[in-house]
Amino acid sequence: MQQYLIKIRSLLNIKFFRILLFVLLGVVLYISMYSNVKPEKLDIRLFSIANQTIRSPITVEDKKSTAAKKKEAEEQVQDVYVLNKSISENRIDLITSIFDSAVEVNKEIKNEQKEGLMDEGNSPSKEVKLKRLKEKLTVDVTKDIPDSVLTSLVASANDELIIARDLSITAINMIMNNRIPTHEVENAKKKLEEELKYTDLNLDLKNAAIQLGRYAIIPNEFYDPDATEEMRQQAVENVEPVKILEGQIIVEENQLINRDVYRQLDLAGLLDNDRSNAPFIGLTLLIMVFLTALYFYFYHLEENKEQKQTYLLLFSLIFILSIFLMKMVSLLHVLEFADIAFIFPAAMSALLIKILIDEKLAIVVTIIMAICGCVMFNEGVTGSLNTSTGIYILCSGLAGIMFLSNQRRSNIFKAGLFVAAANVVVILSLVFLRNGQYDIQDYIITVVIGFMSGILSAVLTIGLLPFLEAGFGILSTMRLIELSNPNHPLLKKILTETPGTYHHSVMVANLAESACETIGANGLLARVGAYYHDIGKTKRPQFFIENQLNIENPHDRIPPNMSKNIIIAHATDGAEMLKAHHMPKEIVDIAEQHHGTTLLKYFYHKVKQSGVEVDEEEYRYPGPKAQTKESAIVGIADSVEAAVRSMSQPTPEQIEELVRKIISDRLQDNQFNECDLTLKELDKVANALCETLNGIFHSRIEYPEMTKQKVRHA
Template sequence: MEKLKNNKFQHVFLYAILAVILFVALYSNVKPETLDVELFTVSDQTIYAPTTVEDKVETQRKEQEAYDAVEDQYVLKKEITEKQVDLISSIFDAIIEVRKEEEIANKSEDATSTLLTPEEKVKRLQEKLTPAISDKISEETFLPLVSTTDDELVLAKDAVVTAVNNIMSKEIPIIQLTEAKKQAVEELGYTSLKADVLKAATELTRFSITPNVVFDKDATEEKRQQAIDNVKVAQIKQGQILVEEDELINREVYRKLGLVGLLDNQQSFKPFLGLGLFIVLILIGVVYYFEKKDSPISKKYNSLLLYCLIFAITILLMKIVSLFQKIDYTHIGYLVPVAMGAMLVKLLLNERLAILTCMIFAICGSVIFNEGVTGSFNFSVGVYYLFGCLAAVLFLGEHNLRSKILQAGLFVAGMNVLVITAIMLIRNGSYSNVEIGSYFIMACASGLVSSVLTIGFMPFFETGFGILSTMKLIELSNPNHPLLRKILTETPGTYHHSVMVANLSESACEAIGANGLLARVGAYYHDIGKTKRPQYFIENQMNIENPHNKLSAQLSKNVIISHVTDGVEMLKKHKMPKEFVDIAEQHHGTSLLKYFYHQAKQSNDSIYEEEFRYPGPKPQTKEIAIISIADSVEAAVRSMSNPTPDKIEKLVRSIISDRLQDHQLDECDLTLKEIDIIAKSFCESLKGIFHSRIEYPELTKKQKVK
């Protein structure tokens, strides 16, 4: 229990280490930047806005401009026009009235022979008019009107009333009054009035034309409010240039620098809170994978530690390369061999975890290579990393050769070139040949360096963590390996037996989804202990007497059982993978040596079965269980005199049934359905090995002669 608690603590510690790695790597890319600048000094660098903020001062300024740009709103008052028409009519009516009074006076009996002079008529006219009108219209204006003929006067009245009515039917603000009077005078010019009457009519018209609109406060405020509402909120955009290099920092620039927080020495906690949430989301995915995975906790710890190392190395490479952004290599992120991390995780751990890691690397890369804009994301680099890493993982697939890693690097390089091409086309920008060439070179270098680094790191990780990778298995399956050479030269019968067991085991493992390659290579070494006393095993007894004929059953038993312990010692001595040691140790489980047991039983009835059983343990994995069954099946079928498909199947089923009844398969997680599939696989493989052969005539004839 205490050990389990310690292992859990180790897991938590590694998760914490992973969180620290992410925080340290991304800290500088989200940390709010502060500048030591002074007002009215020259900037020594081009400064970009680190975030998007609202510029309230600029917004208010634009709103005020929009407000001031709206002119006062006026409304046409027809009452003013009617009033002015009535006024001009009343003036002419007063003139006509004065003229009629004179006529009446001349016709009356009391009339004197003396007529009124024009000046007297004007005096009488002014008495009839209001002082306001009398004061504003000179006597010279009235003189022609009171002296002219009635027809001329009527004509003048109609002309003036028409002109005033026409002009004032339109809006006449005070600023357009002069223009309106001018239009009225021009309209009068088309009449046939005498010069002096026309002059008088012109003066009356100019007097009558007056502004006919009044200020509409409500309409004006509504228009101005609409203008304010139409003003967009002013913003300082993230990445916007606030001041160019060698440019003066005036008050406006200084205000904007302060607005985006570049002058505030008190760091904002928001970016770090966001970074913390970001790291938590990444860790949730990693924890979910490792804690859900059904494997021993010690193995989980090794896998997690390995993952942390691969992750740290990849992130460190990103961070180191990102430092070159400061010397104008803004797109240097395309050079990072990020696919290396994905390939190592795929080859050493798991494909699903590798795909998750691809997404994590893409997100981290988009933050690390944010081109100097704090807190922003470089989505181009993120997409580039995602496609490159996924291409590496998917290309490797089931490939098991180191040469495939180099091919994967070439495939990643090609994918990188395609992604960069797509990005450039989507941006629709203009690029020089030098820029395009540099992008393609970085893309190719990223893929190739990824494969080279993967090949370079793999031996260290495999050795350091005792990982039995696919490529390690292929290397161990090489017949030139010292132990395999030892089996082949010293125990050729055992070697042939091991190859047969390997073939049977691999087919059966692949049929149920187990690790066929591990079973094959492990089967090559499962009887390595027989090389210590090869002549005591029947497959190696060529033209020699069986040594067991001279030994007691008890001693023979010890010799046979010792090949398990001898094999374990030899494998450990040569530092072979633990999986091979387990196969050698468990492939007989605790099964009974029936032949020697029955032989001993005949001479001594007090012998117990436990004395003639292998020490075990029983098979713990599917692969070892399959090798265990294949070992017995191959030996049994090889001893048959005339194997037929029916006999083979019956024998295979019998051996498996015997293993089940002897409880040899209790500690591995094989299901009955899988056991049935294994039996069918063995039968198919054995039928192919022991198929019927054509009997050649020449050979038959010789046999008959003999």
């Protein structure tokens, strides 16, 4: 598996093959969702009988029905007629002027008689008075009003004319204050006639007043084309567009498909589905959005090329597996259970990707899976998307990411229980939002399915993790935590066979972890690597000083050259032992690289003092030098712990001087050339090591009894 992985990774270094992998993911997505967006083929003919109930897949406006509805609304608007109040005023003024003119004629004649211009004994004839009155009136008035009416006016006394005028004006004003359309003019005149009929005027004057009143009454309500058009336009604008709503039943089963129904089916796009490519274009664009987001994520991923390609392959496998599983669950719709989608283990991919790769990518994948779920589980729902399932998958995946904190296997199952509880809450909320009619049995089944989904997500995650970790050489947090278990066979071997080395390794682990966390490196990896870094000492434990308890130092009986070989071998022996136990590469590298190519100074100077000329390279570790920050820091912590342990009651100043000297020596020896540790980070590492060592080797309070014992021994 590892060999194939290496070959594939080498191919992915080429941009063409990386793009090809994303194209493969796109093809998988397209194939999995193709059947869900493919328009249904319907055998529909005009005036045939529908063999099934057909609903509209989209919301579309029925423009023809909207136009008909607008026309109907326009026709229902009545013509607008307005009351012209100025007509009433004009007619009243006209009648008033006629009466006033008659009064003036009488006054003029009386004045002429007083002035002697006319014989008082001989009153002017009616014809003379009529002539004078007509001279004061307009031609139209004299033409429309009979002479008999005018004669009755000039024949009456002024007091009677004034009374007749007031009565006539009052009646005219009362009648014309109301709307008088053309067809109601005669009725209005009759009303006025009734008003004046019972007055105390003499008969001739009363008849004249009635005639003038009838003459005054004319239509005062007229058609307003502008107002009518405005009302009709407003009525048209108030008409809501007629729409065929998504999910609306267009034709029931066994119903005749008439022309109107056929037209609605055409509007909904159900007649030309063989030529409609819109759903496929939409699916392609959606997949392109997914792939672009994923490509940019991996493009900006801050990892080395090898690790980046491993993550890309691992993600692709998990993603394809999840899509395949989702598709299999979607095919279970044949069971005719509406909420079968809730059985899908939606949190599985999120849990796996968070554990093996990154939490940010897990969130991105959860969103993509939710959208894919909307499409894949659209069977039996209106439209192309099942939003309820999408919300469920999104909430379930995010719950898995949120609840999985400490990545132990036991915590995965706990996270699965939390996800199951979240699933139940989300499902119940969706069911209640639908406001449908559910039996208690339906509620129970739905809740059980959601709970099973959470448990299934955890079980699949736990089951797949070992295969993915082993197959891709992934050293996850969970795997590191498992390797740090004291019951691990190799750690038990160190403890039982080299207890001094075990204690030394634990101390180095504490130092390395705190230093790594200070600069943002993987503290847990450094801790676990430190546990195993000296596993090679178990081959010859008595040759290492921390294990020489109450025994003679065997190096005193052998030449320095042999001692050198034994000491140097522990790094390569440890790497071989770890490889034999299939330990992760990162742990093997720490064991192999923690000494780098440093010089074994003690035995080198010992052989030099004996007068033998030797090459310094023979007394150096074979390396390689530290390739990662974690390997370099474990090496520093290893040397620092051993050096400080050899000091008697070290002070903080002595500890800091020693730590910085060891780091400086390694820096000058070019031991950090192949890892990316900076001088600023080395300074932070030194401070962290000093802080931890001061906590370990702090001064202890001397109790009185201890002081007395020292005095006795002295």
